[in-house]
Amino acid sequence: MNASPPRAVWTGVISFSLVNLPIRLYSATAEHAVRLREIHKADGGRIRHKRVCELDGEEIPYEDVGRGFELPGDGGMVQLTDADLDRLPLATRHQVQVHGFVPADDVDPISYSRAYYAGPAGEAAGRAYSLLVAALARAGVVAVCRVVIRTRERLAILRPRHGVLVLQTLLWPDEVRDPGNLAPSTPVTDREMALAELLMHELTGVEGDDLRDRSRDALEALVDAKIADRQIESPPQPQPLGDLLAALERSVRAARDAR
Incomplete structure (x- = not known):
């Protein structure tokens, strides 16, 4: 594990009641998947994917690729710039908004998504940060919160780990599938x-x-x-x-x- 965290991916505050704790988020995990290349079966040549506009058939350089919201019905597209997305009317864009505290065991691990280390933003935040880590650890609870990461609001928890706060994003309840009738009814002796x-x-x-x-x-x-x-x-x-x-x-x- 690296001694120092990587570049911050989010900057804002943890907000609960009247307390605002400045923090920065850092990616806590890095998967090392073995990547296989797409090739042409006939001669082994590498397959390259091109960005092509479906209207004029032209290949588009990366710097000319934008983002858009597809309208229901006619499929029309509303173009959204980075400046537009920065104006999302969500209070959680730069705020980890704590809604309450629950026992850690009340959060089903099936909901776990992405983990981030939350570090204090500046020396002035150190005392409040240490207090929050210690209080969560002693009480055995996690903070249930909301936060916007990359334009999407996410459900999350704040939990202590080895003296550091971890922000663990969660799946929304409607994103967890019901297992149906998978469980057998066979008794055990x-x-x-x-x-x-x-x-x-x-x-x-x-x-x-x-x-x-x-x-x-x-x-x-x-x-x-x-x-x-x-x-x-x-x-x-x-x-x-x-x-x-x-x-x-x-x-x-x-x-x-x-x-």
Whole structure:
């Protein structure tokens, strides 16, 4: 992890009651996805995407690309400039507006979206910032708030993490899908429950190497095999569950043997 945060992506204040705490937001995560290029299957040439205007068919340079709002009905387009978007009539454009505090466990992790570190903007904000972090940690609560990031108002929470405030954007309630009837109605026995709890106890803790992304290693092994025109060994496939009780008993024995 970098010792200093990257460039701020948002500047404003945390506002609750009559307290306004100046902060800056920094991206808290950076995914390291392995990117594959689009190519022409026939000759392996890279595919390039062009920006083409659908009205005149001309290719448009990036600096001439704007943004527009499509009107319902006739599909007409209203062009919006950066200056227009800066005038969005939302109080939360430069304000993390706190609506209240709830126990941290009341927020379902399925709603979590993007995480940002919130740092104090200037030395004068340090005391109020430290107080808010400590108060949230001691009370075991999070602050439920709204904030506009990149022209869209988002639901969010403020939570403490290692002495730093994290602003975690959330999905709006209507963005979380109902699971429907996915849950089975099959009951479990006391013996199955006891073995499941015992297995979880035997598997308590996670090794550091289990938290490393192996996608690039696997992709490089596949590429090497293709270059060398050889078969790559596939990992073993999971076996059908079969007898649940027997599988649990074998799993507990295997977990104990591996310790």
